[in-house]
Amino acid sequence: MAEIAAVIASTHHPFYYKASTSTGAERPPFADVWQTKIEAFRETLTVAEPDVLLLVGSDHFHQFWLDNMPQFLVGHAEQYDANWYNEEREFGLPRMHMQGDRDLSGHILRGGLDTGFDLAFSNELRLDHSVTCPIITLRPQNDLPVVPVYTNIFAPPLPQPKRFVQLGQALRDLVESWPSDKRVAIIGTGHLSLELGGPRQFGPHGPDPEFDAKAVEWIRTGDIERCLGEVTIENLLEPGNATQGFMDFMLMMGVAGEGVTADYFDNLDLFHTMEAYFTWYPGGDPRPAVAAAAAALPEQAAAVAAQEV
Amino acid sequence: MSRYLVNKFLYTVDRHPDLVERYREDPRGTVAWWEAEEANRLLNCVSQERSTWLAFADDEREALATHDYPRLFELGAHPFLTLTLFIALFERDHEQPLGFQLEYAQRLSGYSLPYPDITT
Numbered sequence: 001m002a003e004i005a006a007v008i009a010s011t012h013h014p015f016y017y018k019a020s021t022s023t024g025a026e027r028p029p030f031a032d033v034w035q036t037k038i039e040a041f042r043e044t045l046t047v048a049e050p051d052v053l054l055l056v057g058s059d060h061f062h063q064f065w066l067d068n069m070p071q072f073l074v075g076h077a078e079q080y081d082a083n084w085y086n087e088e089r090e091f092g093l094p095r096m097h098m099q100g101d102r103d104l105s106g107h108i109l110r111g112g113l114d115t116g117f118d119l120a121f122s123n124e125l126r127l128d129h130s131v132t133c134p135i136i137t138l139r140p141q142n143d144l145p146v147v148p149v150y151t152n153i154f155a156p157p158l159p160q161p162k163r164f165v166q167l168g169q170a171l172r173d174l175v176e177s178w179p180s181d182k183r184v185a186i187i188g189t190g191h192l193s194l195e196l197g198g199p200r201q202f203g204p205h206g207p208d209p210e211f212d213a214k215a216v217e218w219i220r221t222g223d224i225e226r227c228l229g230e231v232t233i234e235n236l237l238e239p240g241n242a243t244q245g246f247m248d249f250m251l252m253m254g255v256a257g258e259g260v261t262a263d264y265f266d267n268l269d270l271f272h273t274m275e276a277y278f279t280w281y282p283g284g285d286p287r288p289a290v291a292a293a294a295a296a297l298p299e300q301a302a303a304v305a306a307q308e309v
Numbered sequence: 310m311s312r313y314l315v316n317k318f319l320y321t322v323d324r325h326p327d328l329v330e331r332y333r334e335d336p337r338g339t340v341a342w343w344e345a346e347e348a349n350r351l352l353n354c355v356s357q358e359r360s361t362w363l364a365f366a367d368d369e370r371e372a373l374a375t376h377d378y379p380r381l382f383e384l385g386a387h388p389f390l391t392l393t394l395f396i397a398l399f400e401r402d403h404e405q406p407l408g409f410q411l412e413y414a415q416r417l418s419g420y421s422l423p424y425p426d427i428t429t
Contacts, residue, residue, distance in 0.1 A: 062324075065320060068353070086393060197389055197390075197391050198417060199414050200414065201392070203414075241424055242389065
């Protein structure tokens with residue numbers, strides 16, 4: 001069966017691409033520290049050596065619209081084009097293209113339908129920045145096949161928070177029951193407190209730092225019980241009118257498991273919203289072995305050099 | 310109330326570069342044309358298949374025709390759609406980074422929780 005190489009939860013900030021690629025006077029003052037943190041976060045995926053990426057995000061009214069809105073949808077395509085004209089226009093995001101993995105898509109769809117999730121599907125799906133941001137930050141070489149899962153955190157009526165957690169638990173079980181020898185990283189992006197198109201938008205930090213501190217702690221420690229006890233669809237609007245995107249973090253808590261502390265955590269207080277990065281290694285943390293191997297390399301090189309002499 | 314239709318206007322204009330420019334230059338004319346020709350177009354169907362019943366309420370039409378985004382907020386237009394389109398329309402007129410976004414927040418500063426319902 002497939003192995004889960006890593007579980008990763010992250011905010012997705014469409015401005016990262018522009019900030020990290022800009023130079024000179026164009027480069028914002030926070031770009032260097034942001035880029036350093038992203039590169040450290042990226043390493044947590046690299047060392048997990050994934051073969052396939054299961055990507056959880058949410059379409060921002062790009063392909064899905066109010067005349068036909070899926071609550072939970074799985075991409076079931078051979079390939080995916082990605083990013084849209086208005087994301088190019090507003091964020092400077094590049095057009096992208098990814099390979100799919102129809103076998104894993106089909107397994108998740110069939111398994112989801114058989115275990116209580118009536119998942120929608122799409123055979124021709126153009127992805128947006130909720131899914132391409134983590135490719136840009138975590139796997140910029142964009143060399144792995146992906147399976148996208150979209151959730152509706154955007155167009156009410158929305159599914160209950162509990163349902164997001166349950167879908168996360170189901171996705172983990174489904175990946176672990178996929179008859180394949182591949183290593184799958186499950187990566188989901190959401191938001192902490194966030195306001196878009198409201199009076200609290202684009203402040204010096206996220207609209208509700210107290211919520212952010214609490215939310216980060218729930219995620220970091222895997223405290224699903226407390227999180228579900230405090231969060232409702234309605235009260236998520238209080239920290240910011242787009243904070244329902246936090247439910248994608250709750251989905252990822254479901255993937256990571258109740259009470260499981262993240263193996264890696266970092267965050268960054270930016271204008272407009274807080275960035276937060278989490279990695280879990282369900283099969284054990286590969287970093288000590290990777291670090292030991294790296295440390296051994298100079299010794300081996302020295303030994304080889306001594307032999308040659 | 311036709312919150313869905315207001316959102317449909319914002320959505321279909323936002324995704325079309327020519328319409329973004331047309332709406333910036335001639336908001337009232339664009340809204341009138343759009344309501345007559347586009348409002349009842351089913352987005353995923355051939356043009357012969359149309360709805361027959363969609364129309365703006367007067368206050369919605371007026372808010373769109375005057376680029377009145379605080380009023381659109383009050384009417385429950387989806388804030389993400391309004392913000393995205395209005396950034397495309399007016400960010401270019403501001404020299405400071407985020408100048409328009411901050412003015413936008415300021416113009417909405419009279420609103421407090423709970424915000425208008427955006428359910429469609």
